[in-house]
Amino acid sequence: MFHPGWRDNSLKMLDNHVDVAIIGGGITGCGIALDAAQRGLKTVLLERGDIASGTSSRSSKLIHGGLRYLKQMQFRITRLACRERDRMLTLDPHLVRSINCVYPAYQGDRTPGWQVDLGLWMYDRLTGRPEKHRQLTRKEIAELAPGLRTDELDRALAYTDGVADDARLTWAVAATAHSYGAAVLPRMEVEDALRNTEGRITGLLVRDLENERVVPLEARVVINAAGVWTDAVRFRLGL
Numbered sequence: 001m002f003h004p005g006w007r008d009n010s011l012k013m014l015d016n017h018v019d020v021a022i023i024g025g026g027i028t029g030c031g032i033a034l035d036a037a038q039r040g041l042k043t044v045l046l047e048r049g050d051i052a053s054g055t056s057s058r059s060s061k062l063i064h065g066g067l068r069y070l071k072q073m074q075f076r077i078t079r080l081a082c083r084e085r086d087r088m089l090t091l092d093p094h095l096v097r098s099i100n101c102v103y104p105a106y107q108g109d110r111t112p113g114w115q116v117d118l119g120l121w122m123y124d125r126l127t128g129r130p131e132k133h134r135q136l137t138r139k140e141i142a143e144l145a146p147g148l149r150t151d152e153l154d155r156a157l158a159y160t161d162g163v164a165d166d167a168r169l170t171w172a173v174a175a176t177a178h179s180y181g182a183a184v185l186p187r188m189e190v191e192d193a194l195r196n197t198e199g200r201i202t203g204l205l206v207r208d209l210e211n212e213r214v215v216p217l218e219a220r221v222v223i224n225a226a227g228v229w230t231d232a233v234r235f236r237l238g239l
């Protein structure tokens with residue numbers, strides 16, 4: 001993990017030229033930093049707030065949002081999401097755990113119970129895990145979900161999914177990237193781009209919010225991983 005001098009050490013890197021400068025310390029930026037650092041590239045990750053302070057700490061905490069892609073009939077991406085979830089359940093049990101869910105389907109719902117049942121049947125088949133979804137009996141509903149309204153309940157379906165503390169997961173990826181040599185710098189806001197005479201981006205102008213110092217950073221490649229702020233960053237960089 002990070003040691004007391006990690007910020008100072010990382011800041012020293014800013015005096016130099018880096019291979020990859022990544023804007024945004026969410027899960028996307030941290031993942032890119034990890035990949036780049038593992039390839040031996042001199043990498044810096046710049047985040048204006050704290051690591052995972054954007055949407056990466058505000059998700060539903062379900063790994064890949066559970067059933068949502070299936071509802072949109074995106075079978076390929078659902079299968080990929082299930083596989084990655086299962087891999088994470090095996091590789092990262094300290095970060096990702098299994099959660100039991102109950103889906104109550106009421107008469108007159110826009111998505112009828114039989115369709116949810118069918119969707120969960122498909123969801124079962126997209127994963128290699130042994131647990132399969134099932135319909136709860138009235139007795140089980142009373143025991144497992146006593147607060148559930150049962151009048152006009154068509155069926156209650158039990159299934160399992162993967163859940164994580166999203167901010168902790170993002171931090172773990174950032175820490176791993178750092179352990180491979182990436183400079184991970186929170187409280188660094190990207191303000192502008194450095195350009196050569198042909199107008200090509202050659203780096204970034206970054207404000208250190210700890211001391212309001214603006215520092216130029218030369219980079220061979222700049223990656224915009226600012227999530228919902230991607231367009232705002234593009235605007236700042238004049239793209």
Ligand SMILES: Cc1cc2nc3c(=O)[nH]c(=O)nc-3n(C[C@H](O)[C@H](O)[C@H](O)COP(=O)(O)OP(=O)(O)OC[C@H]3O[C@@H](n4cnc5c(N)ncnc54)[C@H](O)[C@@H]3O)c2cc1C
Binds near residue numbers: 048063
């Ligand atoms: C309500 C909700 C529920 C969700 N549920 C799920 C779910 O269940 N499962 C799932 O897999 N996904 C879910 N998501 C989506 C998931 O949270 C996002 O896809 C993911 O967090 C995006 O990560 P990111 O790194 O692209 O963006 P972010 O985490 O937002 O990171 C972008 C970072 O860029 C930084 N930044 C912006 N401008 C600058 C600048 N000028 N200089 C430096 N840094 C800057 C920001 O501070 C921010 O930290 C959900 C999202 C929301 C909002």
